[in-house]
Amino acid sequence: MNKSSRAPAAKFRRGRLSDLDALLAFERDFFGPDHQISRRSFRRFIVSPNCTLIVAESGGQVAGCALVLYRQGSKLARLYTIAIATAFQRRGHARRLLAAAEASARRRGCRAMRLEVREDDAGAIALYETSGFRLFGRRSRYYDGRIDALRFEKPLVDKSRRRPA
Numbered sequence: 143m144n145k146s147s148r149a150p151a152a153k154f155r156r157g158r159l160s161d162l163d164a165l166l167a168f169e170r171d172f173f174g175p176d177h178q179i180s181r182r183s184f185r186r187f188i189v190s191p192n193c194t195l196i197v198a199e200s201g202g203q204v205a206g207c208a209l210v211l212y213r214q215g216s217k218l219a220r221l222y223t224i225a226i227a228t229a230f231q232r233r234g235h236a237r238r239l240l241a242a243a244e245a246s247a248r249r250r251g252c253r254a255m256r257l258e259v260r261e262d263d264a265g266a267i268a269l270y271e272t273s274g275f276r277l278f279g280r281r282s283r284y285y286d287g288r289i290d291a292l293r294f295e296k297p298l299v300d301k302s303r304r305r306p307a
């Protein structure tokens with residue numbers, strides 16, 4: 143049996159205002175009381191036309207989320223965050239959520255996706271490297287004034303235009 147057939151199905155959908163409590167609880171689980179994204183910010187991310195918040199839902203629970211930001215006049219999408227709740231990790235959810243985020247950026251006509259990741263986040267770096275992202279830069283002491291950020295980019299090929307081999 144392969145890994146994805148063992149995993150409980152997750153469905154991926156746009157975040158809704160009714161997800162706010164679950165998203166905040168999820169964020170607090172990861173970052174504690176000093177959580178990074180406030181209710182107000184989550185609300186903005188859900189309603190703003192300049193971003194796409196995708197929720198992974200499994201068994202009626204918010205199992206994870208990904209947030210993609212867009213800038214007017216730019217063909218670059220920025221993956222601002224992607225996270226899977228601890229109880230749902232290592233089941234392939236992040237890889238599929240990332241693919242959903244890429245598909246969403248492609249539909250908006252973006253030509254590439256960029257992201258920053260802590261240089262000590264080996265799991266996330268492995269996820270990005272095995273999903274086609276390539277390292278192109280570094281931001282010194284980007285996190286807490288201490289930890290460098292690695293900058294990754296992936297070209298977003300329009301699959302409908304790809305020629306058969």
Ligand SMILES: CC(C)(COP(=O)(O)OP(=O)(O)OC[C@H]1O[C@@H](n2cnc3c(N)ncnc32)[C@H](O)[C@@H]1OP(=O)(O)O)[C@@H](O)C(=O)NCCC(=O)NCCS
Nearest residue numbers: 223224225226231232233234235236237265266268269272
């Ligand atoms: C990084 C994270 C999103 C991965 O979620 P996940 O659902 O467990 O990941 P998947 O099961 O889809 O794994 C996909 C690949 O990522 C890599 N990976 C994920 N977690 C890993 C870990 N703990 N150690 C090593 N590699 C890991 C592997 O290459 C894995 O492929 P494999 O299982 O075939 O080896 C999750 O650990 C998380 O939410 N971490 C905290 C938040 C975070 O760091 N977000 C990224 C920066 S914003």
